[in-house]
Amino acid sequence: MIWEVFRQAKTGEYHTHCGNVHAPDREMAKQFAAIQHGRRKPTNSLWVVPREEIGEVGSDEVAFGGTTDKSYRWATAYNTTGTDAREVVESEDEQATAEKQRGDD
Template sequence: MIWEVFRQNQAGDYHTHCGNVHAPDREMALLFAEVQHGRRKPTNSLWVVPQDEIGEVDTEDAKFGGTTNKSYRFARTYNVEPAAEEVEASEKELNEAERKRGEA
């Protein structure tokens, strides 16, 4: 049986595929993965998964991102000029109020 091995360098990193091992059961697969893939580089953890248990969804099977218009999520779709003018006017108002407080 073929087992796929995923390795994590440091805690918090993503696990990345580093190869596979041939083993009759999970216990042997874990041992072989540790020997073959855990000793060569600094390793925080290993994931060992039966190859036939790994599924894939690709672009032919699903439409990633959907068909809904979600352009509102990206800043490039907004008109920032009115907001910038409002911020500028607010800053002028604040500076004028501070100046008047200083004169009083």
């Protein structure tokens, strides 16, 4: 039986896949994982999971995020030249003129 092994280097970090072991049962798989994958690098914990218990959700089954255009979130998506700057200056001038007319100087 094949067991997939996931290693956590430090407390609070994610477990990442580091390999697999061949073992007849869970206890042997844990021992083999500790020997093969836990002693070479700093290790806080190991997850040992039967390969057939791991499920996959593919993009053919579910539409994952990232399909919507959200380029407006990045400054590089804006054109900094053109009429936009002129409109801002004109608006500021209009606001200053209105304040003078109200006597807000």
